[in-house]
Amino acid sequence: MLISCALSRSMAHLANEMRAITHLDFKSNNSSNQSIISEVQHIKTSFNKLKQGIFAMTKYIPKPVVAAILEQSLPASHLLGMQPSYLVVMFADLKGFTTISEVLPKDTTVLLLNQWLGAFTQIIHANHGTVDKYIGDCIMALFGAPEPVEHPEYWACKTALDFEAALEELNRSLHQRDSTLPQVEVRVGVHAGNLLIGNIGCPERVNFTVCGSTANSASRLEQLGKTYGVSPLVSGELYRVVRDAFLCVWVDTVVLRGYTMQKTQVYHLVATREAATPEQNEVAGTFHAVRSAIKRLQWDKAQALLDCVDVAAPHFAPYRATVSALATHVVSREAPLIVGTSLCSSYTTLSAKASRNRL
Numbered sequence: 001m002l003i004s005c006a007l008s009r010s011m012a013h014l015a016n017e018m019r020a021i022t023h024l025d026f027k028s029n030n031s032s033n034q035s036i037i038s039e040v041q042h043i044k045t046s047f048n049k050l051k052q053g054i055f056a057m058t059k060y061i062p063k064p065v066v067a068a069i070l071e072q073s074l075p076a077s078h079l080l081g082m083q084p085s086y087l088v089v090m091f092a093d094l095k096g097f098t099t100i101s102e103v104l105p106k107d108t109t110v111l112l113l114n115q116w117l118g119a120f121t122q123i124i125h126a127n128h129g130t131v132d133k134y135i136g137d138c139i140m141a142l143f144g145a146p147e148p149v150e151h152p153e154y155w156a157c158k159t160a161l162d163f164e165a166a167l168e169e170l171n172r173s174l175h176q177r178d179s180t181l182p183q184v185e186v187r188v189g190v191h192a193g194n195l196l197i198g199n200i201g202c203p204e205r206v207n208f209t210v211c212g213s214t215a216n217s218a219s220r221l222e223q224l225g226k227t228y229g230v231s232p233l234v235s236g237e238l239y240r241v242v243r244d245a246f247l248c249v250w251v252d253t254v255v256l257r258g259y260t261m262q263k264t265q266v267y268h269l270v271a272t273r274e275a276a277t278p279e280q281n282e283v284a285g286t287f288h289a290v291r292s293a294i295k296r297l298q299w300d301k302a303q304a305l306l307d308c309v310d311v312a313a314p315h316f317a318p319y320r321a322t323v324s325a326l327a328t329h330v331v332s333r334e335a336p337l338i339v340g341t342s343l344c345s346s347y348t349t350l351s352a353k354a355s356r357n358r359l
Contacts, residue, residue, distance in 0.1 A: 017047065062130045064146040065208045079206050082198030087144035088156040088190060088238065089215045090129070091222040092120060092163065095185040097137040108181065112174065113137055116184060119170050120163060127159040128152075132209060138222075142210065145197050153192050153241040160188045160232035160269055161246075188232035189222030190269070191215075192241065217264065220256040224266060228252070230318050236265025247276040249284045250291060251322055268319075279315035287319075290326055302330045 020027075094100075094116060101109045117139065121131055124141045128149040132140045141159070144152035163186055174181045195212030217235060225231040228251055239248050248267035256264050270280050286309060293302035306327050311320050 017051070061208060062132075062146055064130070079199045080201065080203075082196035082200065082211065084194060085145050085197045086192070086194050087142055087197070087210070087214075088152045088192040089195075089210065089218040090124075090139075090141040090143070090156055090159065090188065090190045091219045092139045092141070092160075092186055092188045093222055094137040095187055095225075100182055104181075108178065111177075112181060112184070115170060115174060116186075119166050120186075123162045123166055124159055127155045127162065129155060129159055140215075140219075142197075145210075146208075153238055154245060156190050156192075157232075157234065157238070157242050157246050157269055158272075160190055160234075161271065163188060163232075186231065187222050187225035188269075189218050189220065189225070189234075190232060190238055191218040191221060191235040192238045193217070213259075216258060217256055220258065221264075221266065223257075224254070228266075228268075228321060230268045232269040234267050234269050236267065239265065239267045245273060247271050247273055247280055247284055249280075249319065250287050251319075252325075277315075279313075283315055283319060287322065287326075290330075294326075294330065299330055299333055302326075306330060 094113075097113075100112070104112070116137070117134060120139055124131055124139070127143075128147070129141045129143045130146060132142050134140075141156075143149065143156040143159075149155060167184060167186060171183050174184070191214055193212075193214035195210050195214040197210045199206045199208050200211070201207050221233045221235060222231075224233055230249075230251065233251065234242075234248065242248075247270045249270055251266045251268050253263055253265055255262065270276060270284070286305060290302050290305045293299075293305065306323065309316055309323055311317060311323050316323065
């Protein structure tokens with residue numbers, strides 16, 4: 001009778017833990033409860049190792065994906081496949097990390113990298129996002145999948161702005177730990193659209209990820225931060241959804257690298273509407289007015305607006321390249337700018353000068 005009761009209790013504990021594991025609940029811990037039945041103890045030991053393995057898996061794969069695998073109980077060959085979905089993709093990359101890593105000791109480089117990845121991953125999760133992968137010092141994040149969320153565009157933009165605030169605290173913390181560490185800056189690109197999401201690979205190795213031009217465009221926008229010297233950069237598609245909630249400054253109309261015809265409006269995500277300063281609103285309003293005048297071929301009006309811009313003012317200084325390029329097109333009376341002519345080649349030269357002259 002005693003053996004029967006002991007066996008029943010042990011199996012009941014295991015059953016409860018197994019049910020918890022299917023919901024990725026790792027809080028319960030019966031590893032300290034030793035069973036007097038050796039076979040049951042072997043089962044418990046093996047189960048605890050399995051539990052530890054599943055817990056470790058959630059650190060490599062998004063939890064919703066792990067939960068789906070456990071729920072479906074499918075073989076790896078049946079996991080392969082992708083589905084069309086609308087979501088927001090973000091790329092965030094440490095500025096100049098390659099140069100930094102060349103001069104810092106290896107242990108300090110790892111410390112810096114882990115601090116940055118840890119802090120920004122917490123922000124992504126707090127804003128209902130999912131880290132798709134780390135690519136060296138770059139983070140690729142998704143909003144709207146694998147777990148659905150309302151208004152993924154809003155949460156992605158909020159995340160990008162939260163990065164800016166967290167960066168100050170991160171730099172302060174790193175400086176306190178080691179005053180020789182350089183100041184960390186981040187470039188962010190965000191784009192929204194349709195793509196494929198799911199599992200690719202083969203029965204021996206499966207990878208959960210997304211595929212499509214939306215992800216490529218987000219990556220290209222992040223990289224354009226090198227050219228324009230401002231970040232975060234968001235696409236026109238995203239801007240049209242969030243413009244009532246966030247202040248954005250138009251930067252350029254470009255054909256992103258890798259594309260041949262498709263044109264993308266590029267905007268600098270500045271602040272929430274509530275937090276935007278009068279100076280920030282002035283910049284956004286000025287560029288909008290200049291573009292509107294150019295659309296209507298009102299060259300004198302566009303020139304008058306640009307003449308009022310003080311590029312030495314702190315709030316206009318980051319946009320020296322924008323002002324210079326717009327002025328060039330106004331002087332040459334080239335209207336195609338607004339309907340898709342890229343300023344990217346002009347910006348490459350102008351931004352180099354702007355970076356040297358930036359206040």
